[in-house]
């Protein structure tokens with residue numbers, strides 16, 4: 001078991017803002033024999049531990065594209081080799097979760113000889129990882145409001161964390177209601193998720209990577225492709241409380257009756273912004289409807305789709321605030337993309353020594 005007392009986010013300077021910050025574990029003393037991987041439809045997330053010479057050690061977070069799973073496995077093999085050099089008598093374990101734990105199971109076994117590959121349930125890992133971040137890590141959970149001079153506001157851990165909802169925005173979207181430790185139901189989901197955004201962007205723009213697209217969208221103006229309330233009314237539709245700047249129809253300006261628009265007229269940054277709004281608004285609204293139906297006030301958003309991107313977080317926050325009239329709260333995490341992998345990492349239980357009478361390790365959390 002990991003000793004997580006005193007765990008905190010490392011505030012050391014980073015070389016790139018795309019990196020995910022380490023977690024410092026000052027009281028971890030035992031050798032750590034496991035690495036965890038969460039292999040999803042788009043990305044493979046790795047969590048691993050390195051001891052420090054003085055005391056304790058660090059959790060590290062890394063991402064690979066699932067398409068390049070071999071590079072990810074090479075990386076894991078190197079980690080396993082260095083850990084084995086430190087403690088040759090201890091069996092190394094890979095805690096694997098996500099669909100890829102099944103899809104690539106044989107490949108993992110074959111490419112990691114001498115390593116025990118344990119499959120862990122994806123949703124169990126997601127909720128275990130999230131609970132760890134909510135309860136153990138200060139300055140992890142925050143709300144976001146771009147109108148605030150300090151848009152990021154860190155949250156104190158509430159006395160009762162349950163019930164809450166987690167909206168995990170990966171390639172697709174899963175919405176879970178969590179009522180206690182390891183007590184959850186998948187109440188909803190949508191296939192319009194991160195994979196949809198990434199796929200449509202690849203078709204419609206010249207963005208060569210996801211982060212490129214996020215960067216590009218900052219300069220974009222969605223009003224060049226979206227049809228706004230003001231485009232239809234010429235003014236606000238005040239009777240319904242709809243401002244003229246509200247999007248009436250995403251991409252509604254592209255099609256013009258009687259004439260085919262010249263595709264070259266539409267700029268990639270504008271398309272990127274519009275698509276980001278479209279997917280985020282839709283997820284925000286579905287999240288609100290589910291929270292309302294289940295009477296839940298705290299909604300955590302996870303998954304690599306968010307990537308700490310201000311427009312995405314603001315759109316989700318605004319949607320929750322707008323639809324719930326301020327009654328519900330959208331919450332984000334600094335390790336949003338690694339919830340499942342962290343949960344898998346923490347699920348590790350020491351394997352029994354070969355000559356012990358109890359042959360089965362306990363797998364309960």
Ligand code: ADP
Pocket residue numbers: 039040041042043044065098169170171172193194195196197198209210211302303304305306307337
């Ligand atoms: P999954 O487990 O389904 O792979 P993730 O939580 O890893 O889901 O999120 C995947 C989504 O994150 C992608 O569909 C895309 O929207 C977004 N994303 C973030 N970073 C990247 C990246 N470097 N490459 C591709 N997609 C990315």
